[in-house]
Amino acid sequence: MRFFYQKMIAFIIVILVIILTMGTTLIRFSREQVYLRQQDELSQMAEYLVGQDITFDYLKQIQPILDSANMKVYYYNEDNERQYPAFLDDKQQEMPLSSSEKQQLKSGQRLSLRPYDMGFQKDKLDSMSIFIPLERPNNQQYAGYLVLGAPAYMTNEALDELNRSVFRAILISLAVAGFLAWLLAYYQNRSIKRLGDATKEIANGNYDVQLRLKTGDEFDDLSQNFNQMAEALKVSQKEINRQETLRHQLMMDVAHEMRTPLTTMLGMLKGMKDHVFPQEKWDRSITLVYKETERLKRLVNESLDYEKIRANEIKLAKAVFPVQDVVNDIAMQLQQEADKKHTTITVSCPEQATVYADPDRFRQIVVNIVKNAVQFTDKGDIQLTVEETADDTAIRVKDTGMGMTAEQIENIWQRFYKVDTSRKAMAYGESGLGLSIVKQVMNRHHGEVTVNSELGVGSEFILTFPKQEALEEDKGAKTED
Template sequence: MKIRSKLAWTYIILLIIGIITISAYSILTIRSYLLEEGAEQFERDALSLALAAGSFKDNAQFDDRIQRQAQLSRYEMAVYDNDGVRFLTFPQYAFEDVSRYLESTLIDRLEQQEGRPIIINNENTEKLIAYVELTNSDNAAHYLRISQDKSQYYAAVASIRHIIYAGMFFSIGAVIIVSFLFARYMATPIQQLNEAALDIAQGNLDRQIDLNRNDEFGTLADSLNHMASTLRADNEKLKRLNEKQSQFFADITHEVRNPLHTISGSLEMLELPNLPAEKKKQYMVTARKQIKRVARLFEDIKTLQRYDFDENFINREIFNLKELVKEVEAAHQPMAEKKGLKLKLAKLSNCNVNADPNKIEQVLDNLVSNAIKYTPEGSVEVGFKKKEGLVEVYVEDTGPGIGEEHLDRLFDRFYRTDKARSRDKGGTGLGLSVVKGILNAHQSEIKVESEEGKGSRFFFQLPVVG
């Protein structure tokens, strides 16, 4: 059974039970009220009839007057003498099953009432009965009995019952209609949400739910829309990540294939007979150089992998940045001199920082070696400047500069501004990516300022300690 039907029948059954209960209670309450009101009126009428009957003279017209009074009041009447013997009734058939004599206990009770009537209103009897003593009677009548069927009092209840029943059936009909409409109103958004959820599950992340409701369904619709939007964004990220991963593996394959081809070619040349010693040495140097290049490539990949997955990628400690910069400058001075470049060290002062010295040394090593590789003439300067609790470390060169179109992707893995020339210089294409990963792990950022023909400046910041 669908939820719409379940909701509808649940409301219908509950409301019908409520309507029937209220209607039955109303009928019983009205019935009881009318009987109580009738009993009070019956008691008053009994007193009035007793006063009238006691005032009649004891003559030939006495019977006629009692009968006329019974006709006018529409009560059944019986008159008893001083000994409790009935001597007059109207109508006669109403007293066929009634004893002709009053019980002594009833007479005693009437005498104790001192003129007030005794009302007999038992649930097992169909009549309302009153006995009253006629005090100071002018005739032979000493006790009066009046009675009336209770159905007389329930006549109004019958009419009211019909009205209540009509209203009840009308209400039930209205309840059925309203329940189905309400169930439809409640079930429709559920169906829409279900259809939308199925669409989203099947990959339709552009699905939007427009319920225009301020209740829980509207909140759920907004949540599903937000979920779809989040999934859509995540899906786009996964697509981009997959594209980068595919490109990454393609680049690795390409980067490894070239030096392997060179190594293979060198080994083939070394197998040639009668190869001059000078040529053998040249091919050995070439093969060794390409092997180092492959080793560097995988070392960089290992570093990047640790940055991606290792929470303990960096081990911070406090060290003097000045000493580290001097060590990097000294290590690269021979390479700079060999190329005819001037590797300058800025005026430095002692500066303690909290970072991983090995990783920061690797960053500077990559930046300085890149600057030397891509600067054909001029100079390379390395140094740092303190700025408001931070120290800015920089590497600046007088090389050809970098075009603006390359700056956004400069730190992407395997991205090169000039692929052919970069490979000729033995680069892996991962140096700047490694720099970015290390500095990101330090909650820092590598930045570059460059203009074609005017050199480049790479810099980053670290917090100063003390």
């Protein structure tokens, strides 16, 4: 609430300063206007008098006219001696002019409106008067001056009423300003409180909170930014939860993949130690332990390889090389494994076909894809086809195996993912890292992997490697941009 009162006081202070400034200016302007009007009225009467022959009798004769206008006139000759009226009231005092004022009158200049004692009331300086120099009609020489005045109380009453009106206006304005300041401060404080409450919800883990946009002001802009932040935090939290689930699943997968060979090796070694196996089966047991050790080694190497590729810690030695011999060697290498599943691997590759890639990583990619096809194909065919265009080289591996669903296609690039989720069934591969490595290495080659598959019919993996020229042109275009 402290901010609420600070804003309210600030509003009131600003409005008070504005009102006081305007009120002071208004009073000063109005005072000047009142004095100016008073001076104009006296000046009009003075113009009438100046055109006459000023004598004691004449002034006495027009005194009723002056009385009706609530004015008085004093007449002083050139020696500054009062000629009219002849006598002053007992409480009236002569107010001699200064030398400079006398000189100003002698030079024919009038003295502007000023306080003067003319006996309207008992107070001293009871009138506002002007001083008009007189000239002799025959020779235009200085002949004295007239003091023409009106009661000061009338001017003072007008000014007092003006001051009272302005003061009332200031009080009313302050009251209205205070109410408006309260409304504005309350509105802003309510908007800030909404943001504060929403922030607490975010701190408590509720990322679904959203602030309504109402007026389109800066608070709504802030609310919109807050909503975007909450949505981003919500997405981030979902990603964190997903990553935590993947981490948990990864730990379970790694533990399982390592536990299976370790359990086999431990069982074999314990049987040999306890002489459970006859001597003639020791060679077979040692061979099995060796295979399981190799399997563990592959698992560790593939895991390290995957992390290095993902962390961009490997360097590719890309070059243009003929691809026919490589794919023929891979087909020959894996045909023995395919024969165990009564599957045939056929190769179709133009003799002059080339690919721009790291030779070792290229072989690793194709071996993983063909091996994957062998694992999921029984009594079928695997076609390894190479197609070359001006922009890229495509390696197609098509099998007649078990095929996949759309959901399975989305997940095959994840580490340790298996189409057959049964952990007891090892017929469809071991660690599940092969395709994950393929995806990462293809990304490093700026290549593309696409999969077409139909459950129960088979799958086709298409590896597209861009030509060196195409990559350089694309890099040049990005540099120009």
